Amino acid sequence: MMTSNVFLDEAAAILGPRGLTRDAELVSPWLTDWRGRYTGKACAMASPASTEELAQLVKLCAAHGVPIVPQGGNSGMSGGATPDETGNAILLSMRRMNAIREIDVEARRVTCEAGVVLQTLHEAVEEKDLRFPLTLGGKGSATVGGLISTNAGGCQVLRHGSMRALVLGLEAVLPDGQVYSMLTPLKKDNRGFDLKQLLIGSEGTMGIVTAATLQLVPALADRVVIWAGLPSLGIARSLLLHCEDMAGDALEGFEVMPQACLDAVLTHLPAARAPLEGRHAWHVLIEVVADSASAATLRERCETMMAEAFDKDLVDDAVLSTSETQAEAFWLLRESVAPAERERGPAVQHDISVPVEKMPDFVETTVPMLEAEWPGTEAVAFGHLGDGNVHYHIIAPTVTDGPAWQKNEGKAISRRVHDLVTEWGGSISAEHGIGQVKRDELARLGDPVALSMLRAVKNALDPQGLLNPGKLV
Amino acid sequence: MMTSNVFLDEAAAILGPRGLTRDAELVSPWLTDWRGRYTGKACAMASPASTEELAQLVKLCAAHGVPIVPQGGNSGMSGGATPDETGNAILLSMRRMNAIREIDVEARRVTCEAGVVLQTLHEAVEEKDLRFPLTLGGKGSATVGGLISTNAGGCQVLRHGSMRALVLGLEAVLPDGQVYSMLTPLKKDNRGFDLKQLLIGSEGTMGIVTAATLQLVPALADRVVIWAGLPSLGIARSLLLHCEDMAGDALEGFEVMPQACLDAVLTHLPAARAPLEGRHAWHVLIEVVADSASAATLRERCETMMAEAFDKDLVDDAVLSTSETQAEAFWLLRESVAPAERERGPAVQHDISVPVEKMPDFVETTVPMLEAEWPGTEAVAFGHLGDGNVHYHIIAPTVTDGPAWQKNEGKAISRRVHDLVTEWGGSISAEHGIGQVKRDELARLGDPVALSMLRAVKNALDPQGLLNPGKLV
Structure with missing residues (x-):
């Protein structure tokens, strides 16, 4: 279906000159998702200035059967804001509505x-x-x-x-x-x-x-960021429970990474330094925060918490940030894991969750299993242990042709990872969403009852199927 | 439609002898809602013992077009678990599934x-x-x-x-x-x-x-319950903000009642004593709790909080519970407001919310308005100020014939209260639900867009309309 000139003229009348463009130079940067996996086409890009303008545009789209692909910052991880290749859809930028x-x-x-x-x-x-x-x-x-x-x-x-x-x-x-x-x-x-x-x-x-x-x-009045080294993810989970008990609601972050991830980060950031002297199977970043009412005792509480953790053999080594600069330096290490991993070469990435208490077993069981099934690969899991959510990357063997490997072995590995996650009662998308990239895997592995509820509600609210078609369901 | 014997025989086969009854003596106590406003009929009462039994029963109901009215403890406030008078529905007791x-x-x-x-x-x-x-x-x-x-x-x-x-x-x-x-x-x-x-x-x-x-x-390690007297609901709201700032997450309760409610409670409970010496326009119950980690400083923190409240002129008088017995005695006063109000005679009751910050103005504006529009009535609001939710009772003039007043003036007053709540951006059901009692008012006053979403989803998931018909939508 080609989008009619009548539709475009009426849309232009609703949105005004700043609100609608077909200028390829303006539109094309928004037609590729930021990970560069999908590129689509659009009949135009709409940028309404108000809810009222958007409501009129959506009514017009409904009357003409024009699909709508909403987009914010185009920084999603799953291609959920990229239109398909037909060019039938209108790309809807929400960026002008920024009050x-x-x-x-x-x-x-x-x-x-x-x-x-x-x-x-x-x-x-x-x-x-x-x-x-x-x-x-x-x-x-x-x-x-x-x-x-x-x-x-x-x-x-x-x-x-x-x-x-x-x-x-x-x-x-x-x-x-x-x-x-x-x-x-x-x-x-x-x-x-x-x-x-x-x-x-x-x-x-x-x-x-x-x-x-x-x-x-x-607002935060103060925070302490703790970097700890310990021997296993099971012990990391025990440390998490210990910190939850002792810090309560002041515990805001609990992130894990294996030594291999930290090594990659230190290669990626030549100026950075390892927080601890020795090497440890797992590294943990813990953030404890305080508002103005609780700031005075923050450091003392963190020191007590970690001293007791030592006594219980929950950490091998740990250091507390002594300044905001050091706190930020610790976080920079954590935030650099994903770019550092990308630098190591081709990989397939997964954003998965299982029940929090099962995560140590899941990682310790499936990492050697996957590495054995695909010899030469390296499996690394890092991220939000406190939420039962890790980013799970399988790095290709060094000798491989990257794109071909991703297309063949990589795809098979992803199916295997998603099968394992499903067996363990988890989710194939913990926080990145389904979008285009996981739509078929959701259809393959999702609970049929849940999927039928999702589809029934979608069809009830959007019987023409014009809102973000081809995404999620 | 009369329910067929085939249906009942098949239901009996699924549920077994303990799972299905038509014995009027067993069924009838569950056919009237606990406030005694609605009495319905049912073709039988089903009491499945497992999810699997219930799933089979629901499939059978779908095949025979038999409506289902689910019921738990039958203690709802809105008649949501009482079947209609046709006798077509099966009453579904969930009470056997109690593991x-x-x-x-x-x-x-x-x-x-x-x-x-x-x-x-x-x-x-x-x-x-x-x-x-x-x-x-x-x-x-x-x-x-x-x-x-x-x-x-x-x-x-x-x-x-x-x-x-x-x-x-x-x-x-x-x-x-x-x-x-x-x-x-x-x-x-x-x-x-x-x-x-x-x-x-x-x-x-x-x-x-x-x-x-x-x-x-x-588990709670300790709690302090504070009873305070103060001159206006606006000041009560300022006290709430003060307590939120100082007690943070330890603040678990903030309940208000006017002097008239406390008077009614003291009449209703002859053995009870007023917590404060003098009379106050408004009384506030504040609960601050501690787990084992925070119990040691609880009393001191409460004393500081209330001392600063005095300094800020947020309270006229206040007392802190010194024992669990006294804490319970304060709560008993609060929990006795509804029964004490019922004892005062016929009234119409509303369970309403408005945005928390608007509640003082709402009550102070609408109480005199309603009392002027229906001379001789008394309007009282009490309850969960911290949630923007009060129970709002209009008590009939003493001379009136109760049931007739409730049916005529009472109904008109309720419409007026609901109109006012809607004007103020609030909800006609804060916590009791819609059920039968407010279904028509929701249809009259609910946002048409929200109602059409609700109905679209209901029709999509239950196209035969067999689940709890006549309730909510």
Whole structure:
């Protein structure tokens, strides 16, 4: 189907000159996902300036049968914001809707539009001595709307939950162009099930998030970042329980990586130094935070916590950050694992979760299994042990032709990893979403009952199937 | 439609002799809701012993077009578990499915069946030094399945959220008899939107909850309950913010009542004593808790908090409980407000919420307005100020014929209260649900877009409309 000129003329009338473009130079950067795996086409790129403009556009699309691919910062990991190759769809940029409508300091919440970039949000609320407690690598481009649509995670989920837990109110344009408007949060509201949950994590297939009211927390007054070395992931899990007991809600991060990952990072960052003297099977980064009320005793509590961990044989060595610079240096090591791994050569990557308590066994069982089944590969797991979520990379043997290996062995390995995760009661997408990249694997491995519920709801809300077709389901 | 003997015979074969009865003596106590407002009929009462039995029964009902009315402890406030008067429906008691399948002490969670009574759950986890942090008046009969289906609230929502926030995993039988099985919690799972949210709060209209995995918290080591008197609800709200700042997550309860409510309670409980000497426009109950790690400093922190509240003119008088007996005595006063109000005579009751920050203005604006519009009535609001949720009763003039007043003036008053709540951006059901009692008011006042989403999802999952017909939507 070619998109009609009538449609484009009417869309231009709704959106104005800044709101619609077919200029290839402007559009094409947004037609490839940021990992460079997918490139699509679009009949035009729409950039509405308001919810009202978007609602009119969606009604027009419904009338003309034009598919819509919503996009925020185009920094998703699963190709969920890239159109297909037909060129039938309109690419919907939400980036112009970037107003921070209100920061309510007393109630600790912010209402902002979908196109607000995460880092901009962080900075705006910090000025009010508040904090939005979700962050991730792509914070310089990821938008609030994209973070909600993919239920983004990051490194503070342990304490604050993923995006779902932080959304208090939502505004969205539905597939028929009606506006769902529930921005003003009620702490208690029992008029049926919670409709906003249909939109959070549905990757733009049920509606287009236009604005949200988000939970804020008090600004950090201080933090201590601890780097520890220990002999096994099982002991890391025991250390996690120990820290949860002793630090309670002050524990905000608990990240793990094997020695091989740290080695790769130190190669990748020549100026960086290893936090500990010796080598350890596993390294753990622990973040403990304090607001102004609890800052005075923070360091002492962390020292007691780690001293007891030594007494219980839960760590072999550990160091506490003594400055914000050192805290940041420790985090830089953690955040450099993914780029350092990429530098090592071709690999297949997985973003998986299993129940938290099973993760040590899962990794210790499946790493040698996969390395044996594909000789020469190296399997590394790192990330959010506290959430039962690791990034699980299988690095190709050094001699291999990369692209061919990824296409053949790599694909087979991914199926095997996803089979194993499913056997262990886990998820093939812990935080990156399904998008295009895992859609077929979800169809293959997802619980048939859950999939049929998902599809029934999708068809009920979007009977024409115009919202982000080919993604998720 | 009369229910066929074929259906009943097949149901009996599935459920066995203990699982199906038509004995009026056994069935009739469950055909009237506990507030005595609705009485219905049923072709039989089914009491399945397992999820598998229930799944077979639901398939049979779907084949024969027999409606199903699920019921837990029959202690709901909105008639949501009472069948209609046709006798076509089967009443589904979930009370036989009452196993506590597993308490995982390390992970702090419990997996139990839908028929487990809340108080039984409390006792079972207390034995493991854990706590399920949701409680309410009907805890001796309310079941886990009912609490989930109605997204129950209570007096600890301020800190721990309503039922929705405590459900980690869910198992349910869907309208076609398929079993949705996601009991093992994953902290992170981004395979589409969160399906269990469709079932929580949907009052048995989308599926029948059969089991759940619930979040637990450490047992309480100590608590202090504070009773304070102050001049206005606006000041009560400032005191709430002060306590949130100073006590943080240790603040578990913040309940308010006007002097008139306390007077009624003291009449209702002749042995009880007023906590404070003088009379105050508003009374506040504040609960601050501690686990074993924070118990040592609890009293001192509460004393500092209240001393600073005095300095800021946020309270006129206050007393801290000095024993668990006294703490319980303070709570008994709070819990006796509803029965004491009922004793005062005919009234219409509302369970409403508005955004927390608007509640003082809402009450101070609408109480004199309603009392002026219906001369001789008395309007009282009490309850969960910290959640923006009060129970709002309008007591009839003393001279009136009760039932006639409730039917005529009472109904008009309720419409007026619901209109006002809607104008103020609030909810006509904060925690009691919609059921039968508020279904027409929801249809009248609910956001049309939200209602059409609700109905679209309901029709998609239950196209025959057999699950709890006539409730919610």
